[in-house]
Amino acid sequence: MLTNRDANGAQETFWLLKAEPLPRYEKGVNVAFSIDDLAACTRPEPWTGVRNPQARNNMQAMRHGDLGFFYHSNAKPSGIVGILRVVEEARVDETAFDPQDPYYDAKSNREKPKWYCVGVEFVRKFDKVVDLATIKAHAAKGGSLEGMQLLTNGRLSVSRVRMDEWEYVLDLAKRQESAGTEEDTGQEKDTVP
DNA sequence: GCCAACGTTGGC
């Protein structure tokens, strides 16, 4: 059984969870979920709808208290927007059993569940998005983020982040914040109509 | 809206 905690219980593997902040309709349901939506939650948010085995395995490896990045995909710009915390370990994702649900899976049933979800809560939002272009700029050969699962397996909606990658991205976020509001590419704030 | 990357499915 793989673990992401060392002997003292300190977190060794961090996470990256993707969601789409912009409205998109699946079976007539808006599947958008942004970090602002998470910040507004008053109880743990079940991270449902993950229908990829690798992403599911990553969620099952999460432990209570683990931290992860919140990533906005299909966004302007796409990138890491903040931090969340795992507060409920993996349990069966009930949405897979609901034919009305956008992520219904006829092959999953209660006797033999296929999909799981964790519960997460908001930790913080970065002043500025650490956008994908920035991440890629540090992921060139020999770069600190070379090998980040976000880039090596771009279609995984729940990926792993090594501790050194975690710290490096946090540093990028910090540098962007202290760099002031002008200049730079992603001075997106809450300026959406 | 296009399309590349890549995981999954199913026929054999």
Next chain:
DNA sequence: GCCAACGTTGGC
């Protein structure tokens, strides 16, 4: 158990 066809993700 191989592998071609297919479906999905997600950047652009």
